Amino acid sequence: MEMTLEKYKGIHPGLILERELKKRKLKKRPFALSLPEYPQIINDITKGKRNLTPEVSLKIDRALGLEEGTMYLLQAYYTIKAEQLKERIKQRPDLSLFRKALFWDTDPNKLDWARQYKSIIRRIFERGDSREKQAVLDFYGKERIKQVIGTTSVSGNLAIFDQNK
Incomplete structure (x- = not known):
């Protein structure tokens, strides 16, 4: 299996394993038993329900003739991408405060x-209620709100628009 890791960064290694098994016309159960691993473990990995451990990763690499560490490296890239997504989610206000x-x-x-x-x-x-305005004010801060909406005063959840702008 020749592959460029750049192409697969952030994809769960189980999806790549599933594709590789299909490409080689290997069934999951016999493949798992040949490792030896429980078929449920390989099935969960290919469905993205379970992450690869270093031990299972090495077994898969050897069984498929891959360079050792390839599958675990893919797992690391996937884990990093998942953490980046979590960080991005933290970089926004509580969405439950906003009406759909x-x-x-x-x-x-x-x-x-x-x-x-x-x-x-x-x-x-323009359209939000006082609670939504307060949530945005808490998230972005008064200065950024003033900069965007052109107000002379941003106080709590009220914004007084400058009539000259």
């Missing part, structure tokens, strides 16, 4: 709250 109607045309989970801050702030200050 406020983001009727988009999925708030897919918004980049750091890059799209101008449109998010404008939308919430």
Whole structure:
């Protein structure tokens, strides 16, 4: 199996294992028993329900003729990507504070709250209620809100718009 790891970064190694087994016309159960591993373990790995351990990874690498550590390296890339996703989720306010109607045309989970801050702030200050405005104020801070909506005063959940702008 010749592969460039760049192409597979962030993909669960079980999906790659599943594809490789199909490509080689190997059934999961006999493959698992040949390692020797429980078939349930290999099945869970190929379905993305279980992560690879170094031990199982080495067995799979040897059985498929891969360079040792290949599958575990893919597991590491997948784990890193999952952690990055968790961090990105932390970099947004509590979405339960916002009504679904406020983001009727988009999925708030897919918004980049750091890059799209101008449109998010404008939308919430145009259409949001006081609780939603307060959540955005707490998340972005008064200065950023002032910068975006052009107010002379941002106090708590109220924004007084500057009439000259």
